[in-house]
Amino acid sequence: MVYLVVLRRTKPLPYASILVPVISILLGVLLSSIILYLLASIPPLALFNLIVRSFTSPTVLKDTLILTLIGLSLVIAFKASIWNIGAEGQFHMGMLVATWIALFTPIASIPVLAKITCILAGAVAGALWAILAGVLRAYVGLDEVPVTLMLNYVAYYVLDVLVYGPWRGRFTYGYIRTDEIPENLWLTLIPGTTAHVEVLATVLIVGLAIWFMFKYTIVGLRLRILGSNPEFLRASGVNVKHMVVLALGLSGAIAGMVGALYLLGDTHRVSYPVEAQTAGYGYLGILVAWLSMLDVRGLPLAAYVVSSLRVTGITMQIAGLGGTAIVFLFMGSVLLTYTVAKVFSEYTIVIRR
Amino acid sequence: MSAFLSNKVFSNISKFSREVKPLVSLRGITKKFPGVVALDNVSLDIYPGEILALLGENGAGKSTLVKILYGLYTPDKGEVIVYGEKTKILSPRHAVSKGIVLVPQTPHLIDSLSVLENLIIGLREYGVFARVDLIEDRVREIALSIGIELDPRKPVATLSYTQKQLVSIIRALLLKARVLLVDEATTLLPSREKEKFYTLFRRFTEGGGSVVLITHKVVEALRVADRIAVLKSGRLVGVIDRDRARVEDVRKLMFGKTVTNNLQVRLKRTEHIDGGKRVLEVMGLWVSRWFGDYVVRGVSLSVRRGEVVGIAGIAGNGQEELVQAIVGLVKPVRGSIRLLGVDVTGKGVELTRKLGLGYIPDIPMRYGVSIDNTIEENIAALLVRGKIIKWRRVNEFTSKLIREYDVKAPHPRVPVKVLSGGNLMKVLVSRELAIARSLLVAHNPTRALDEVSARLVRRMIREKAVGEGVGVLLVSEDLDEVLELSDRILVINSGRIVGVFDANRVERERIEELMVA
Numbered sequence: 001m002v003y004l005v006v007l008r009r010t011k012p013l014p015y016a017s018i019l020v021p022v023i024s025i026l027l028g029v030l031l032s033s034i035i036l037y038l039l040a041s042i043p044p045l046a047l048f049n050l051i052v053r054s055f056t057s058p059t060v061l062k063d064t065l066i067l068t069l070i071g072l073s074l075v076i077a078f079k080a081s082i083w084n085i086g087a088e089g090q091f092h093m094g095m096l097v098a099t100w101i102a103l104f105t106p107i108a109s110i111p112v113l114a115k116i117t118c119i120l121a122g123a124v125a126g127a128l129w130a131i132l133a134g135v136l137r138a139y140v141g142l143d144e145v146p147v148t149l150m151l152n153y154v155a156y157y158v159l160d161v162l163v164y165g166p167w168r169g170r171f172t173y174g175y176i177r178t179d180e181i182p183e184n185l186w187l188t189l190i191p192g193t194t195a196h197v198e199v200l201a202t203v204l205i206v207g208l209a210i211w212f213m214f215k216y217t218i219v220g221l222r223l224r225i226l227g228s229n230p231e232f233l234r235a236s237g238v239n240v241k242h243m244v245v246l247a248l249g250l251s252g253a254i255a256g257m258v259g260a261l262y263l264l265g266d267t268h269r270v271s272y273p274v275e276a277q278t279a280g281y282g283y284l285g286i287l288v289a290w291l292s293m294l295d296v297r298g299l300p301l302a303a304y305v306v307s308s309l310r311v312t313g314i315t316m317q318i319a320g321l322g323g324t325a326i327v328f329l330f331m332g333s334v335l336l337t338y339t340v341a342k343v344f345s346e347y348t349i350v351i352r353r
Numbered sequence: 354m355s356a357f358l359s360n361k362v363f364s365n366i367s368k369f370s371r372e373v374k375p376l377v378s379l380r381g382i383t384k385k386f387p388g389v390v391a392l393d394n395v396s397l398d399i400y401p402g403e404i405l406a407l408l409g410e411n412g413a414g415k416s417t418l419v420k421i422l423y424g425l426y427t428p429d430k431g432e433v434i435v436y437g438e439k440t441k442i443l444s445p446r447h448a449v450s451k452g453i454v455l456v457p458q459t460p461h462l463i464d465s466l467s468v469l470e471n472l473i474i475g476l477r478e479y480g481v482f483a484r485v486d487l488i489e490d491r492v493r494e495i496a497l498s499i500g501i502e503l504d505p506r507k508p509v510a511t512l513s514y515t516q517k518q519l520v521s522i523i524r525a526l527l528l529k530a531r532v533l534l535v536d537e538a539t540t541l542l543p544s545r546e547k548e549k550f551y552t553l554f555r556r557f558t559e560g561g562g563s564v565v566l567i568t569h570k571v572v573e574a575l576r577v578a579d580r581i582a583v584l585k586s587g588r589l590v591g592v593i594d595r596d597r598a599r600v601e602d603v604r605k606l607m608f609g610k611t612v613t614n615n616l617q618v619r620l621k622r623t624e625h626i627d628g629g630k631r632v633l634e635v636m637g638l639w640v641s642r643w644f645g646d647y648v649v650r651g652v653s654l655s656v657r658r659g660e661v662v663g664i665a666g667i668a669g670n671g672q673e674e675l676v677q678a679i680v681g682l683v684k685p686v687r688g689s690i691r692l693l694g695v696d697v698t699g700k701g702v703e704l705t706r707k708l709g710l711g712y713i714p715d716i717p718m719r720y721g722v723s724i725d726n727t728i729e730e731n732i733a734a735l736l737v738r739g740k741i742i743k744w745r746r747v748n749e750f751t752s753k754l755i756r757e758y759d760v761k762a763p764h765p766r767v768p769v770k771v772l773s774g775g776n777l778m779k780v781l782v783s784r785e786l787a788i789a790r791s792l793l794v795a796h797n798p799t800r801a802l803d804e805v806s807a808r809l810v811r812r813m814i815r816e817k818a819v820g821e822g823v824g825v826l827l828v829s830e831d832l833d834e835v836l837e838l839s840d841r842i843l844v845i846n847s848g849r850i851v852g853v854f855d856a857n858r859v860e861r862e863r864i865e866e867l868m869v870a
Contacts, residue, residue: 005443007427216744218737221726225734228725235682235720236735237706350427 005350016345017293024341025291025305028334035329042321054311055304062195062266063279063307064300066258068203070285071292071299072210073254079214079294080247081227086133086148087255088282089155092274093129094122094256095263096159099270102181102263103167114185115198119260126256127249129155134248138241144248152282156275163272176272187265196265203300206254211296223247255282279310279327287335290342309334374437375400376532376563377422377453382431384417384587386771389761391417393587394431399532404554404564406578408571410607410803411775412761413584415567419534422565423455424448449475452531454524456538460517464510468492471509472524488527495523499549514668514830515546515869522553533557533564540568543667543832543865551577569803571603583607608805622840623659623819631655631694632792632824633679638688640674640848647686648674650848656792656824661814663839663856664828667868671848672828673715676796679826680712681705682720693791706735711789711823713782715796721781724770728755728762731769732784754783758809774801779810786813789823796828811838832864844868 013019029051036042054060070087077084098118102108107117133151136142169179187196214220225233226243234240262278263270271277288306292298313327375398384392392414399405409415420426421433424442432439435451442448445455462471469485472492479487489505496503501519509517518538525533539550554564554577568574574581575598582592583606591606623629633656640649649671656662666672677683679690684699691697692708714720722731732754733747751765758779762772769777778801785793795814799807815838817823829835835842842859844852844867852867 003441003443005427216742218733218740218742221730221734221737221742225723225726225730229719229723231719232721232723233734235680235702235712235714237702239701239703 002351006347007350009346009348013345017295017298020338020341020345021291021293021298021302021305024338025334027337027341028330029309031333031337032330035333036322036326040322042316050315051308051312054315055308057308057311058193060304060307060311061190061193062199063310064304065195065199065203066262066281067284067288067303067307068300069199069206069254069258069261070281071288071303072206072296073251073258074285074289075292075294075296075299076210076223076254077247077251078289079227080223080243081230082134082137082244082247082251083145084130084133084148084248084251085145085286086130086151086282087251087285088280089148089152090126090129090252090255091259091262091278091282092152092155092159094126094259095270095274096155096162096259097125097256098122098260098263099167099178099181102185103178108182108185111184114182115187115264118185118264119198119202119257122260123253123257126259127253129256130248130252131245134245137248138244148248156273159270159274160272163270163274167270169269178269178271180268181263185264186268187261194266196261199261199265202257202261206257207296207299214296219246255285284310284331287331287338290335290338306331306334373400375434376436378434379418379421380432380434382418382421382428382433384414384421384426384428389771389773390587391773392421392428395584395587395589396431397582397589397592399563399565401531401561401563402558403579404558404566404577406566406568406574406581407584408568408574408581408603408607409584410569411779411801411806412586412773413607413803414587415569415584416536416774417587418584419455419536419565419567422448422453422532422534449528449530452529453534454528454530454532455534455536456518456521456525458537458540460514460521462509462517462520465508467508468503468505468512468520471520472505472527475524476527491527492523495519495526495553499553501546501549513670515542517669518542518550522550526557531562533562534567535564536567537569539566540570540573540831543868545865545869546667547573571600571607571804575600575603604804607803623822629658629660629822631657632660632692633826634689634691635679636689636691638675638678638690639686640671640678640683641686642674648848649678649685651688652845652848652850653688654826654843654850656826658824659818659822660841661818661825661827661839663835663842664826664845665832665835665842665864665868666828666830666845668830670845672796672830672845674848675845676715676794676826676828679705680710680794709788709790709792711785711793711795713785713793713795713798715800715828717778717781717801722769722777724777725768727766727768728760728772728780729765731780732765735784735788750787754780754787758783758806775803775806778802779806782810782813786810786817789817790821791823793817793823793825794828795825797830798827799829799831799834807834814838832861832868836861836864 033044033047036047037044073087074084098121101118101121108114129151133144133147136147137144163178164176167178169177171179187198190197222233222238222243230240267277284306288302291302309330310327313330316322316326377399379395379397382392382395407415417426421428424444424447433442469489472488473485492505496519501515503516503519539547558564566578578595580592580594581598581603583590583603585607635652635654638649638652639647641647652675664672674683678685681697681700681702681704689696689698692705695708697704718724729747729751732751733742736747748765755762755765760776760779762776769780782798799810802810814825818825827835827838839856842854842856843850844864846868
């Protein structure tokens with residue numbers, strides 16, 4: 001009799017934190033190319049050329065920065081085992097508040113302060129939106145996964161209603177969208193790319209702060225313990241409810257900040273329907289966070305890979321090789337192979353006779 | 354006795370009694386974990402009709418050996434021979450099908466089901482529509498024959514610890530066990546109850562089965578086993594027949610050095626406790642379990658500065674709930690708790706910890722450590738009072754604790770989950786002893802520890818009380834420990850304090866009577 005036995009590894013797989021993401025990306029791309037070949041007869045070689053070119057395209061930097069930030073937001077929550085699926089909604093709430101300040105308040109005309117106010121207000125809005133789910137989780141016991149997910153749609157539609165109604169612009173040529181925000185609020189382009197200096201600065205500041213928080217502060221340690229044993233955290237005299245709210249609040253703050261940055265840097269206005277306006281960064285960020293193995297230092301690389309794959313998908317779309325689904329095909333395949341690779345990094349299969 | 358043996362439960366094993374071949378043989382078993390060799394080339398035979406004690410200190414490899422026999426681990430090297438046939442034991446279910454059944458230290462039973470329902474689960478021979486009354490008579494008979502009261506129709510939640518352990522063992526018998534792996538399952542029982550179980554084991558082996566009794570108590574091994582196998586640091590250092598075993602020799606084998614024979618030396622006491630301030634005052638405390646019935650019924654007690662108050666009782670008499678209420682993990686229904694004069698009733702752990710409470714929980718994996726985090730981080734979580742962690746300081750402190758308590762760990766940055774149960778407990782105990790400033794609540798602080806470590810921990814608890822004037826509430830199922838350590842002893846039974854004794858004038862028998870009454 002031959003048995004296949006699945007065993008938990010007693011020792012973690014060496015270099016798992018590098019092997020798992022790399023293998024899952026390679027296998028994910030391979031899987032997508034097989035599907036594309038079978039479905040649309042796209043020759044794998046051409047596809048690989050396309051991918052290689054995407055990885056070196058200057059347009060990748062913009063998404064890399066944005067996704068690094070969303071990744072940071074989600075790593076905070078995920079490390080604490082708080083499954084924030086709502087970065088998308090928090091992003092849009094940040095965008096909403098920034099739009100309001102930019103279009104309808106006198107602050108918008110003050111040079112530097114206006115930008116900073118928009119970004120910070122975005123952070124506050126994102127945090128509050130996430131805290132809504134945090135309070136429901138901590139005090140009512142509602143699972144944060146469906147709550148944060150559903151709040152994404154609420155955020156979309158709130159913004160949609162505003163853009164469709166009271167915020168509809170005067171100079172829109174029949175489009176349903178707001179006016180452009182004043183030019184002094186626009187972010188500064190990094191020459192030769194589509195990315196912005198302010199976003200890069202935010203990545204550096206927030207990234208360092210989060211890294212420091214997890215490594216050197218008691219709050220960071222508590223968040224990590226919350227992720228592995230909340231009962232111990234409670235028994236050590238920490239208010240676990242507060243920690244849950246804090247995890248979501250911090251996570252939402254960063255996502256909201258990104259929403260504001262995206263408005264100031266890229267769209268300069270909000271168009272109806274808002275859910276089609278962006279790439280769904282809140283969801284892409286989930287993939288980025290997982291590919292980084294929840295390590296802050298690995299986030300930029302994970303974000304770079306995901307952005308490049310996204311660019312590949314968009315290029316193919318433009319070339320008429322498929323619809324928006326191509327992007328999702330890449331992302332879905334990588335997430336699938338990642339999940340499988342992660343399992344194999346923790347378990348091993350042994351043949352027994 | 355003969356009626357007992359003719360019982361169906363035992364008859365299936367009798368055919369093995371005539372064989373002289375071992376039931377189970379281990380040949381050159383080696384098992385490694387990161388940084389440690391848990392078992393190193395261990396060969397051991399388990400014969401029919403014997404009680405074999407497996408003795409060893411913490412991390413000696415007892416649990417690993419049992420887990421290999423029960424199919425939870427697979428050895429890296431070596432083979433397991435069951436009934437003369439080379440076998441890979443793949444899972445607990447596979448082990449059970451081979452007649453190897455584990456009786457764990459804490460019973461794995463479903464509280465809301467009745468005894469019979471618990472027992473019928475897993476008995477496939479009765480088919481899908483098994484009725485519980487099919488086994489009722491047998492259960493009653495076994496319970497009656499060893500003299501432990503047991504109503505098989507009552508829900509398991511209402512049973513005492515002793516009764517639950519009996520149910521575990523009956524289940525093993527119904528599963529047609531030939532080899533019973535008893536993992537510290539009797540260690541915590543009061544001596545009178547222990548004897549009843551020993552009788553049961555004896556009858557079982559007379560029917561041709563064998564019992565492997567895993568224990569870290571030398572006395573228990575000598576009392577009941579036919580042979581004693583001693584493990585040390587993963588190696589089998591000796592197998593001794595009981596007739597030839599002397600306590601000192603066994604101890605020496607176990608610890609590798611001559612243990613000074615002053616194991617029972619009285620510990621230093623705090624003087625003038627009576628004049629000391631009351632650190633803890635509990636008044637008329639009632640605590641209920643989640644399904645509503647009271648498990649702590651009007652408990653009042655106090656602990657003074659420098660005093661060790663021991664609570665003796667059989668597990669499951671309200672100790673866990675009492676401790677959790679004092680620590681702040683559960684809200685009592687009625688009554689009050691004052692710590693350093695501050696009313697902390699139902700105000701949560703934040704407040705009690707702020708007032709300098711140390712807590713050694715009964716369930717360390719749940720309330721005591723976070724196993725995915727490192728030793729260092731588990732220490733820092735309670736030690737660091739500021740916002741920023743100075744890792745160098747934490748590291749120094751952790752290294753000191755590791756040295757002092759002889760924690761077997763490669764370095765302070767390994768995750769706690771790679772430590773053995775005893776070493777994990779040492780990390781937790783050393784931390785709580787270090788941080789307790791007013792009251793230390795210790796619930797079975799030495800349960801997973803071997804004699805030498807337990808000794809050390811008891812001495813440290815004493816020193817904490819005498820040297821720093823910390824009050825200690827010691828809740829322990831180990832009566833020896835309560836007797837050795839306490840200044841005052843309270844006996845708890847069914848959620849009530851049924852006796853208060855001065856530790857200097859106390860009769861062990863009187864306490865045991867009250868515990869089981």
